[in-house]
Amino acid sequence: MKQGFGKLTSFQDAKELLYTLVKETDNEAIPLENALHRVLAEDIIASIDVPHFRKAAMDGYAVNAVTTFGASNTHPKVLQKNKYIEIVTGAPMPQKMDAVVMVEYTEKYDDTLRCSKAVTPGENVIPVGSDITKGTVLLQKGSQLNPRSIGVLASQRIKKIRVKKKPVIAYFSTGNEILSLNEKLTEGKIFDINSFTIENALLELRCETINLGIVKDEKEAIKKKILEGTEKADFVLLSGGSSLGKRDYIVESVQDLGEVLVHGIAVKPGKPTLIGKVNNKLVLGLPGYPTSALSNFYILVVPLIERMVSRTSKKNTITAPLSKKIVSTIGRYEFLAVKIENKKAVPVQKGSSAITTLAEADGFIEIDENTEVLNKGENVDITLF
């Protein structure tokens, strides 16, 4: 039995190292119809004023404000034909009119309009460019497009946009004990959970995924998969086999093909993690335990993929008080799953081997290496899934 990982790499160092091992993806132009959740590759500058014409803000009559001056309930002004034009909310203002008298303050008598309230120039008129002014930066490079920002792009008649290409990630699970869902359960075996959780987590990040299946603990088979992954994808993710003992085939395989840069990270859970480089591409070996694999995914892979598409928009984080005291380990960066109950952050702790831990959680908190205790009631920042 090997005697441990030696010196563990700190979470921050591992994260920074990962950034150096991937490249920003290229840009591509796509139709606005397909833009949902993609990341803008350039700033969008408004080329059209919105509205690009003066609009009525109310139902009523477009007038020249000066003709209403002095009008009141007791002394209405009477406007002759051509001095007023009926208008509905949102309609373009007639060229020579500069205000709208709300219908409530008017009465029609044949061709004349009695106006019981004076309006000032511009009153009840939406000016040109009040929503969007030509030349302003509407959306910034790095923002992830949502239904609302796509609407803003449509207002500018932007039919194609330049976005970052989706990162392409190859993935496989390793281990003699891992069964595909087409196999029968026998003693000591478990079904492949990680390829489902990781593939779907990648899809939520708008990545393209290449599922390379399950590989047994055989060095040549593992090496073949790693090579296949580096050829087809921007980087290779795998789970299992990065621990010690029988499961160190990943270390040897990466060493044979390239370079092992990190083996063992000071995170909890998720220590047995490997960072390597093969064919100048990142190979990231996650732990085999489903919860450990996913927790490393959330704290290491998510920021990495955000970096690859230069995504700047923030993730959903909220703040809530802890429901109970938490004791953490000095020297280990900890990922702690929590659920939100009665506006409190309730830790979900069933151990890193429990696959149900994360399914019950709403998000997670991160506890740095130097924090030993978080007290009950203390406010913590929660990243929502």
Add this chain to the structure above:
Amino acid sequence: MKQGFGKLTSFQDAKELLYTLVKETDNEAIPLENALHRVLAEDIIASIDVPHFRKAAMDGYAVNAVTTFGASNTHPKVLQKNKYIEIVTGAPMPQKMDAVVMVEYTEKYDDTLRCSKAVTPGENVIPVGSDITKGTVLLQKGSQLNPRSIGVLASQRIKKIRVKKKPVIAYFSTGNEILSLNEKLTEGKIFDINSFTIENALLELRCETINLGIVKDEKEAIKKKILEGTEKADFVLLSGGSSLGKRDYIVESVQDLGEVLVHGIAVKPGKPTLIGKVNNKLVLGLPGYPTSALSNFYILVVPLIERMVSRTSKKNTITAPLSKKIVSTIGRYEFLAVKIENKKAVPVQKGSSAITTLAEADGFIEIDENTEVLNKGENVDITLF
């Protein structure tokens, strides 16, 4: 000019009415591979214990606990060959062993193991079913599947799952002033924003969308689109033309084809909304203004679609103090877009005609009809987009 909507329908009444006009979608069986964000149509009962064998929780030696009783640093117990078996974390426990002594408390001498700590039966052993116990309800009908819950399903070797079918929604924009992005901007016209915002908001809800394009203010054309929508979709959404004045073609069209049930809702923004029934299907006319259309979408259509798929999982809501005092209108249910800045809810108010309002927001708060003032610093519930 018509003189108003008459009596407005309250938000709650409108919402309840909408529920009566749609049906729950059918169930369908889909492969687990395609399950992301779908809604479970049935409870999932565990059929496999996880783990389904006893596992070592630590690296060390599997032993019979009784053989270590009395062991201490000063008085180690010496175990002969066959009384201990080397084991790594996660490996199946040998049948006759019931505990694991951590490697730190052992020393090997030839064939014997010196054990400097006593263990109790079950110590450092993960029991069968400790994560998932056969027979328990793992996931409930109505929960929306995420990467983590899909992992739980994989652990149970569930290759196909029964989910609610996606609602199918037909949509069109109406108005002579509405241009497609292929047309040139001229005085008084605006580009079709709503079909982009609404279609993408529907996609985020995992609906199937049928985009019926843009229809001019012509009754026969509108009627044709409504009929096409009711034939192809579970319900029809449209925007524009549900106001007064020139834009009442939607009211007349729905009246000709079926029944207008509500015209005008006491919400702000979003009053000019129509609820009708054609071919026994809901026709929901949203306001033409992009922000009003979307705000009604979020407060009326989102709950409706959640109801159609019997979705129970909560949306992301957070609580934060208001950055400033808000005055609302008694008798109107108000949708107020907010952004989160320095953990405060900052209202984003540029008027319902502004398309940028929602693009800048992180979510919204709802202010009921009977609330006139929300004070600065008051905690409000925010539904995140």
